[in-house]
Amino acid sequence: xxxxxxxxxxxxxxxxxxxxxxxxxxxxxxxxxxxxxxxxxxxxxxxxxxxxxxxxxxxxxxxxxxxxxxxxxxxxxxxxxxxxxxxxxxxxxxxxxxxxxxxxxxxxxxxxxxxxxxxxxxxxxxxxxxxxxxx
Numbered sequence: 624x625x626x627x628x629x630x631x632x633x634x635x636x637x638x639x640x641x642x643x644x645x646x647x648x649x650x651x652x653x654x655x656x657x658x659x660x661x662x663x664x665x666x667x668x669x670x671x672x673x674x675x676x677x678x679x680x681x682x683x684x685x686x687x688x689x690x691x692x693x694x695x696x697x698x699x700x701x702x703x704x705x706x707x708x709x710x711x712x713x714x715x716x717x718x719x720x721x722x723x724x725x726x727x728x729x730x731x732x733x734x735x736x737x738x739x740x741x742x743x744x745x746x747x748x749x750x751x752x753x754x755x756x757x758x
Contacts (some may be wrong), residue, residue, distance in 0.1 A: 628639075635672040642655075646686070648687075653688075659680065663677055699756055699757065702756060719744070720744040721741060741754045
């Protein structure tokens with residue numbers, strides 16, 4: 624018997640048998656896995672078993688996308704603008720980084736360079752390496 628592993632509940636076993644997690648090998652399997660993830664996320668309540676199962680499926684999607692998806696190589700201000708839009712970053716968060724709206728606007732219009740402090744704070748905010756914000 625392996626120590627530390629808990630016996631899966633009947634519900635978790637149902638999740639696994641209904642849509643068995645397997646390595647994704649093509650775009651059709653990717654879409655099917657993403658659809659299954661969305662079905663679970665759209666439920667009124669999510670159990671700990673659902674969360675565990677979603678982690679497994681999410682890892683499979685991540686692994687496939689890392690190997691097969693080409694991501695645009697955004698750097699610097701282009702990356703900042705994209706992340707701000709995608710994450711709907713609040714003006715308050717931006718002021719914590721840029722101090723004033725004027726400084727923020729000048730940086731976005733490339734009239735002012737990002738400072739080392741701003742680059743570090745952007746990395747923390749978006750959970751990515753600060754080097755991604757250096758052109």
